[in-house]
Amino acid sequence: MAGMAQRITTADVAHVARLARLAVTDEELERFTGQLAAVLDHAADIEALDLGGVPPTAHPLPLANVLREDVARPGLPREEALAAAPAVEDDRFRVPRILGEAP
Amino acid sequence: MSGWETVIGLEVHTELRTETKLFCSCANRFGDEPNTNVCPVCLGLPGSLPVLNARAVDYAVRIGVALHCQVQPSIFHRKNYFYPDMPKDYQISQYDLPIDTDGWLELPGGKRVGIERAHLEEDTGKTTHVGGGGRIHDADHSLVDYNRAGVPLVEIVSRPDLRSADEARAYVDELRAILVATGASDGKMEEGSLRVDANVSVRPVGSTAFGTRCEVKNMNSLRSLGRAIDYEVARQVRLVEGGGEVVQETRHWNEAEGHTSSMRSKEEAFDYRYFPEPDLVPVVPDPAWVDGIRAALPAMPAELRRGVAHAAGMAPESDAVVTVVRLGLEPFVTATVAAGADAGLAVRRLANEVASEIGSLANLGPEQFVTLLRMESAGDLTTAQARTVLKDMLTGGGDPAGIAAAHGFEALGGDALEAALDEVVADNADAWARYVAGEDKLQGLFIGRLRGATAGKADLAAAAAILRARRAAGC
Numbered sequence A: 001m002a003g004m005a006q007r008i009t010t011a012d013v014a015h016v017a018r019l020a021r022l023a024v025t026d027e028e029l030e031r032f033t034g035q036l037a038a039v040l041d042h043a044a045d046i047e048a049l050d051l052g053g054v055p056p057t058a059h060p061l062p063l064a065n066v067l068r069e070d071v072a073r074p075g076l077p078r079e080e081a082l083a084a085a086p087a088v089e090d091d092r093f094r095v096p097r098i099l100g101e102a103p
Numbered sequence B: 001m002s003g004w005e006t007v008i009g010l011e012v013h014t015e016l017r018t019e020t021k022l023f024c025s026c027a028n029r030f031g032d033e034p035n036t037n038v039c040p041v042c043l044g045l046p047g048s049l050p051v052l053n054a055r056a057v058d059y060a061v062r063i064g065v066a067l068h069c070q071v072q073p074s075i076f077h078r079k080n081y082f083y084p085d086m087p088k089d090y091q092i093s094q095y096d097l098p099i100d101t102d103g104w105l106e107l108p109g110g111k112r113v114g115i116e117r118a119h120l121e122e123d124t125g126k127t128t129h130v131g132g133g134g135r136i137h138d139a140d141h142s143l144v145d146y147n148r149a150g151v152p153l154v155e156i157v158s159r160p161d162l163r164s165a166d167e168a169r170a171y172v173d174e175l176r177a178i179l180v181a182t183g184a185s186d187g188k189m190e191e192g193s194l195r196v197d198a199n200v201s202v203r204p205v206g207s208t209a210f211g212t213r214c215e216v217k218n219m220n221s222l223r224s225l226g227r228a229i230d231y232e233v234a235r236q237v238r239l240v241e242g243g244g245e246v247v248q249e250t251r252h253w254n255e256a257e258g259h260t261s262s263m264r265s266k267e268e269a270f271d272y273r274y275f276p277e278p279d280l281v282p283v284v285p286d287p288a289w290v291d292g293i294r295a296a297l298p299a300m301p302a303e304l305r306r307g308v309a310h311a312a313g314m315a316p317e318s319d320a321v322v323t324v325v326r327l328g329l330e331p332f333v334t335a336t337v338a339a340g341a342d343a344g345l346a347v348r349r350l351a352n353e354v355a356s357e358i359g360s361l362a363n364l365g366p367e368q369f370v371t372l373l374r375m376e377s378a379g380d381l382t383t384a385q386a387r388t389v390l391k392d393m394l395t396g397g398g399d400p401a402g403i404a405a406a407h408g409f410e411a412l413g414g415d416a417l418e419a420a421l422d423e424v425v426a427d428n429a430d431a432w433a434r435y436v437a438g439e440d441k442l443q444g445l446f447i448g449r450l451r452g453a454t455a456g457k458a459d460l461a462a463a464a465a466i467l468r469a470r471r472a473a474g475c
């Protein structure tokens, strides 16, 4: 575990959890750090290979330029779009007070 | 601010004039009833998948080509953040591989401003804050309309090559004209379809290192862009000269109060955790396709200015030429040249009388305009008369000969004759001075010039009497 702990620390995991707005307990923090370190260790096997001449893979599928014609189609009726919202006001989604400006 | 140099880079977002959103087939339409152009994709409902709009890619390539960029293979990333304007909790954008990279834009004065990149991304929904006077921090709650969520944007990032608020304004003005010329954007800054953020820093004159920059947001006109930059430069210089340090941060321009303020009270470096969007494949523009778009693009403003300037015998950066092209009046110059009329006169009339009545342009046909120029050049109308006739043509339509006749401008007597004489005298000021001083034979020169200038329509006997009277009055 010592080698793995260098790949990712509990502080890293706590930071990412906070960015993802996840509440994790100290016990979970320890557990997830170990699990994530194992995942990273697995990916680290690739480092053993010489990949100097290999371009980065943008996507696992051998596809490009999957495009759609610019033609409008009806979406959801407004009642349906708003039906799943916890709160609605003036035909809009009502959300709690926002803390801070948009990024 | 002596001793300090301003360094500005601009980020311009433009909405694209597509029929539909970037990743779904909902209508891209401003002003519709809230939440009527939404679907599972742009509402971020589980199981929905984005599919890229072909026309948005076409527009992004046009913009890249018009800005002399490399158009390159690109991919999409997710930019993660928590804010209710994006229901997915991420915005799909382009990150390390934008579609357009490394170009330039030429300002009317000839300066080239580097373009670092231009990339595709989706717009956010519109939030309205309820209670607390509509201010976000004091609001009771907020309401969200997702009609705009997913509308295609191209963000154009300049290099930090701009050195003043005036240059920044000129850059946005030119970029807007280019975007409109490509057909990609309507260029309406006041309606929010063109949005500008400014990265501003200052450094001692002669220094090549960059100072710490602040990003200033929320300018909704060219005027507020200039004001915000001037304010921010003064603030930073005052700070540094007072022994302080500029803190890298985002600042909000308050148009009503005329100042910028820090947007975040607590220090939180934004970590968007960008990662490749797994639901979208790369966009790889075929070089032949890009060449086809390049060939089909209409002339850009810089090229149009050169053409108009050449025809009129003026400098491309002269105000009249810049105005004519900015207002899209160059077809009138082309018609003038084709008819063999005076293109210099055309540009002057277009940049003044026509520009000031631009809302009535539909009343003015190129043929009528050229006819008016001919009448003025031939001396059928004085400059003042031609201006009056042109204004009437713009406000009410009609042909110039009829309007001139209605004004009684054809027979040159009375005030019209006085006006024609004023011009002849003004054009021959030295001769006039000698005539007033006693050189009688110069009267013939003025009469001859008047006859030429009025195509023989002036009452020459009356003109001679006026000349003698003016000389007697010593003016």
Ligand SMILES: [Zn+2]
Pocket: A075, B021, B024, B025, B026, B037, B038, B039, B040, B041, B042, B043, B150
């Ligand atoms: Zn949609």
